[in-house]
Amino acid sequence: MNDALSFAPHQADSAWATYLSQVDRVVPYLGRLAxxxxxxxxxxxxxxxxxxxxxxxxxxxxxxxxxxxxxxxxxxxxxxxxxxxxxxxxxxxxxxxxxxxxxxxxxxxxxxxxxxxxxxxxxxxxxxxxxxxxxxxxxxxxxxxxxxxxxxxxxxxxxxxxxxxxxxxxxxxxxxxxGVVTGKPIHLGGSLGRVKATGRGVFVTGREAAQRIGLSLEGARVAVQGLGNVGSAAAELFVQAGAKLVAAQDHTGSLINTRGLDVAALLAHVKERGGVADFPGGEPMADEAFWDVDCDILIPAALEGQITPERAQRLRARLVLEGANGPTLPVADDVLADRGILVVPDVICNAGGVTVSYFEWVQDFSSFFWTEDEINARLDKIMVGAFNRIWDTSEQHRISLRTATFAVACERILMAREDRGLYP
Structure with a gap:
């Protein structure tokens, strides 16, 4: 049978269907591994x-x-x-x-x-x-x-x-x-830097991408959907780099302040009140209006399927950083590409979390723990190296960063599959 999973047929608009579409796009670049x-x-x-x-x-x-x-x-x-x-x-x-x-x-x-x-x-x-x-x-x-x-x-x-x-x-x-789980409390074998690692990865890949398209972070306008661990950490780091947070959205509502939201005050409000609603430092707006905000960098850091083709037509950003998993539908990807909006895909953009989870796992096996500065330095090095490899692949084949990421990753996975062989 050639269906994706015979015991669980997929819906056309499901996250699994999105993934399958992404795999289909990368097959032409896999050579003999196809x-x-x-x-x-x-x-x-x-x-x-x-x-x-x-x-x-x-x-x-x-x-x-x-x-x-x-x-x-x-x-x-x-x-x-x-x-x-x-x-x-x-x-x-x-x-x-x-x-x-x-x-x-x-x-x-x-x-x-x-x-x-x-x-x-x-x-x-x-x-x-x-x-x-x-x-x-x-x-x-x-x-x-x-x-x-x-x-x-x-x-x-x-x-x-x-x-x-x-x-x-x-x-x-x-x-x-x-070592059976990561993301544990520090005193039970958790790693320093883990909580903000995913958001830090979003910032690092965003910084590298911005540099390549000539976008200065000084004064850059950032809009963030979702202010959990990922969106909040990314917002803080971009503001520290000179950018300003002009819009924020979560399950409680949407805010805008073209002069820049006070990130520290906003995050304190979210922690106390459970969301951005009623934050006095910004003007409330309709949730759908969030996708019309004039910004340089958009960070969807909530759930999947948020950037639809219709919303992609309206986005006014130069750079989309996928803090969430699967926030952009495949057809919307094409719309953004046609409009010249660069997307740093989730599978590299938000990989900071699992990278520090790997560090935690290694530390648990050795019972030797690193400082937070060491964690961040190692994370930055891995993220920058991975982004450079993906950017070069994108340039070489003239493909999107998403397809390039899948090309690099799928080659590694399928080489392992081929060399290990089939058993029995």
Missing amino acids: RWADTLKRPKRVLIVDVPIELDNGTVAHFEGYRVQHNLSRGPGKGGVRYHPDVTLQEVMALSAWMSIKNAAVNLPYGGAKGGIRVNPKALSHKELEKLTRRYTSEIGLIIGPQQDIPAPDVNTNAQIMAWMMDTYSMNVGATAT
């Missing part, structure tokens, strides 16, 4: 689990959980776990595949994996959230491990969730296994 391309279109392993917990009121609730290992040719699986009411198998499949590409693009010794539970975590108490996490970890414990598959935080998960996951796994195997 014969292995179908490897990229089929997850290696999909686990769907029931996650039952007893709620505080004594009733039993069931939640559906997933762990998908897309490709393990280059090493153990690596990818986050998200808790969200809209989590679906197709979404997790796509996210795991993008992790394969991302890890290979920055040349980390990992394959791609991802996990999730379809749940609204805000509706659960602290105790219920712990029960959910521990049961889910026990259910997927069959396929995770420090040398098998290493989860990490994602949407609505954090260091506390990772601590519960690590503890549950450790109890089940009878030994403390700090």
